[in-house]
Amino acid sequence: MLYKPAPLHIPDGFLSVTIAVVSWLITIVLLGIAVRRSRGELGERQIPLMGVMAAFIFAAQMINFPVAGGTSGHLLGGALVAITLGPWAAMLVMTSVIGVQALLFQDGGLLVMGANILNMGLLTALIGYGLYRGVAGRSRSARLITTGVAAWLSVMAAALLACTQLWLSGTSPAGVVFPAMLGVHALIGLGEALISVAAVAFITQTRPDLMEAEKVRARGGYGWVIGGLVIALIVVVLSPLASASPDGLERVAEDLGFLSIAQASPYEVLADYLIPWLGESALSTILAGVIGAAVVAGLAYLIGRSLYKPKKQEA
Amino acid sequence: MQALALDPYRGEKSLVHHLDPRVKIVITITFILSNVLLPDGAWLAFGLSWLLVLAASHLSGLGWGYVIKRSFIALPFALAAFTIIFTLPGRTLASFDLGPWHLSVSDAGLLRFVSILLRSWLSVQMAVLLAATTKFPDLAHGLRHLHVPAILTAIIAFMYRYLFLLTEEALRLMRARAARSARSPESRNVPLKWRARVAGNMAGQLFLRSHERSDRVYNAMLARGYQGQFLTINPHIMQRADWFAIATILLALALIQFAARWGILL
Numbered sequence: 001m002l003y004k005p006a007p008l009h010i011p012d013g014f015l016s017v018t019i020a021v022v023s024w025l026i027t028i029v030l031l032g033i034a035v036r037r038s039r040g041e042l043g044e045r046q047i048p049l050m051g052v053m054a055a056f057i058f059a060a061q062m063i064n065f066p067v068a069g070g071t072s073g074h075l076l077g078g079a080l081v082a083i084t085l086g087p088w089a090a091m092l093v094m095t096s097v098i099g100v101q102a103l104l105f106q107d108g109g110l111l112v113m114g115a116n117i118l119n120m121g122l123l124t125a126l127i128g129y130g131l132y133r134g135v136a137g138r139s140r141s142a143r144l145i146t147t148g149v150a151a152w153l154s155v156m157a158a159a160l161l162a163c164t165q166l167w168l169s170g171t172s173p174a175g176v177v178f179p180a181m182l183g184v185h186a187l188i189g190l191g192e193a194l195i196s197v198a199a200v201a202f203i204t205q206t207r208p209d210l211m212e213a214e215k216v217r218a219r220g221g222y223g224w225v226i227g228g229l230v231i232a233l234i235v236v237v238l239s240p241l242a243s244a245s246p247d248g249l250e251r252v253a254e255d256l257g258f259l260s261i262a263q264a265s266p267y268e269v270l271a272d273y274l275i276p277w278l279g280e281s282a283l284s285t286i287l288a289g290v291i292g293a294a295v296v297a298g299l300a301y302l303i304g305r306s307l308y309k310p311k312k313q314e315a
Numbered sequence: 316m317q318a319l320a321l322d323p324y325r326g327e328k329s330l331v332h333h334l335d336p337r338v339k340i341v342i343t344i345t346f347i348l349s350n351v352l353l354p355d356g357a358w359l360a361f362g363l364s365w366l367l368v369l370a371a372s373h374l375s376g377l378g379w380g381y382v383i384k385r386s387f388i389a390l391p392f393a394l395a396a397f398t399i400i401f402t403l404p405g406r407t408l409a410s411f412d413l414g415p416w417h418l419s420v421s422d423a424g425l426l427r428f429v430s431i432l433l434r435s436w437l438s439v440q441m442a443v444l445l446a447a448t449t450k451f452p453d454l455a456h457g458l459r460h461l462h463v464p465a466i467l468t469a470i471i472a473f474m475y476r477y478l479f480l481l482t483e484e485a486l487r488l489m490r491a492r493a494a495r496s497a498r499s500p501e502s503r504n505v506p507l508k509w510r511a512r513v514a515g516n517m518a519g520q521l522f523l524r525s526h527e528r529s530d531r532v533y534n535a536m537l538a539r540g541y542q543g544q545f546l547t548i549n550p551h552i553m554q555r556a557d558w559f560a561i562a563t564i565l566l567a568l569a570l571i572q573f574a575a576r577w578g579i580l581l
Contacts, residue, residue, distance in 0.1 A: 011389035012347045012442070013435030014396065020351070035464045044541070047466065048533040049526075051473020052481075056525035058474070059481035063489065063521070065514035073511065075518055084522065096470045100478070103454060103471075104323055106388050106442045109435075111347045171431055172395050173402035181395075191511070198515020199522060206523055 012109030016169040024114030034091040054096040073191020078124025079154040086219025087129040094121030124154035130228015137213030151196035155189035178242040318482040323446040331375035336457030347438040349568040355430040360575035400424040
């Protein structure tokens with residue numbers, strides 16, 4: 001078999017409906033912004049460019065190099081494509097890759113695709129572009145080191161979020177999934193980092209025009225740098241914490257009521273969250289659900305908006 | 316081309332192949348949603364859902380074996396859920412020592428694990444059927460009808476066209492690397508850094524080739540009158556059979572959900 005499934009693609013059935021839906025909401029809002037943004041940037045050019053680049057990521061994920069003992073390093077590609085094409089384009093490209101992998105090859109589920117896109121497409125683009133933009137125009141070694149760090153962190157961030165989703169869904173116990181997944185992906189991330197650094201070095205050398213500092217900066221505002229740094233910091237602080245003392249994490253989530261919400265079916269969640277002054281009618285239940293969804297979507301939208309680059313004067 | 320073998324579409328003339336792609340997408344997603352909504356241990360409902368898949372794959376003319384053979388792709392992921400057997404609190408069924416750990420299998424944990432596997436396995440089967448009975452361009456068009464943004468459906472339709480070409484190119488690069496590496500790449504004499512750099516150069520080269528190809532493709536499209544949108548000659552109009560299929564399946568899924576909860580009450 002030519003096609004091998006990757007470890008981070010969560011299949012259907014492994015996430016609770018609530019987690020799957022919340023992930024979809026965040027993904028849809030961010031993708032909506034990405035669709036609008038990239039249309040303005042590239043116009044009708046974007047479809048052939050992104051379509052072919054999505055096929056490139058799919059093919060590049062097959063390139064591997066032997067590490068040791070039968071394991072091999074290979075590429076996820078989110079950080080690489082964000083560094084080379086910009087964050088919005090990277091989001092669309094990675095979304096297409098994950099969508100086609102799920103639709104054609106059942107690698108990753110359909111209902112949980114929102115979570116997979118969020119983990120492997122959106123988060124990796126944010127870290128990859130955010131960190132790299134911070135050093136655009138600096139020395140070559142600064143750029144390459146940042147590329148490596150961003151690539152490694154992007155894999156760790158994707159794994160951390162996937163663990164959290166699995167754990168909140170009641171599929172995997174925190175005490176096992178965090179140390180195991182993060183440990184494995186710390187190694188997988190090294191392969192990602194090595195390939196990404198070499199690829200960016202190769203592209204910069206062969207086509208320096210694609211990687212000019214001015215061009216890199218034009219693809220997104222300074223908000224990306226802050227966003228990338230914040231996520232990177234969260235990953236750096238939370239990963240060892242989650243691996244070392246998952247029990248603490250479990251207790252916090254239990255106290256806040258996250259676990260019961262995430263594992264219950266949506267109708268049970270709504271039943272728990274009736275709006276008091278409307279009484280226990282079907283209407284108040286539906287309203288509670290709508291408000292909850294709107295809050296999540298609104299938050300995601302605000303975060304997305306803050307990433308906007310201030311519009312240039314077009315005269 | 317070796318990469319063409321990747322395409323999961325199997326052309327047959329069957330009822331399932333002829334259904335509108337929209338209908339098949341909606342049925343697949345609803346079926347998966349129904350599986351995920353089933354409570355742990357709703358064996359009757361899981362069995363009925365499987366019957367539904369079996370009926371659909373029989374009607375598709377692909378034979379019983381096709382879907383089952385391809386349904387194990389998600390199996391390695393079961394490892395992520397495996398340890399729930401030992402950690403979910405419940406009545407102890409069996410316990411044993413494994414090295415430094417004392418493990419005890421709980422009934423609730425085992426129930427959860429088997430249920431997760433069944434949900435995943437059933438869902439994958441329907442997704443396999445969707446990919447095997449629908450041409451990818453039709454699938455992308457169906458998604459467009461379901462209000463997925465036009466840019467995304469256009470990108471994935473495009474991606475599908477170049478998927479096999481670029482996969483073939485990646486395989487060619489790897490073959491060239493193998494042909495030029497007289498020493499086994501696993502050999503200690505070849506440092507890891509060098510191996511990684513070669514893989515990275517290959518990725519970079521593939522990136523540039525793809526980038527330049529997209530330029531050529533765009534120019535060729537302009538030459539043929541491309542104005543930023545795709546046109547299709549397949550209008551995809553819902554037929555009576557489509558409505559019938561979707562109504563039947565939705566009714567069956569509602570019954571399965573009912574059976575699951577009723578079965579629990581008993």
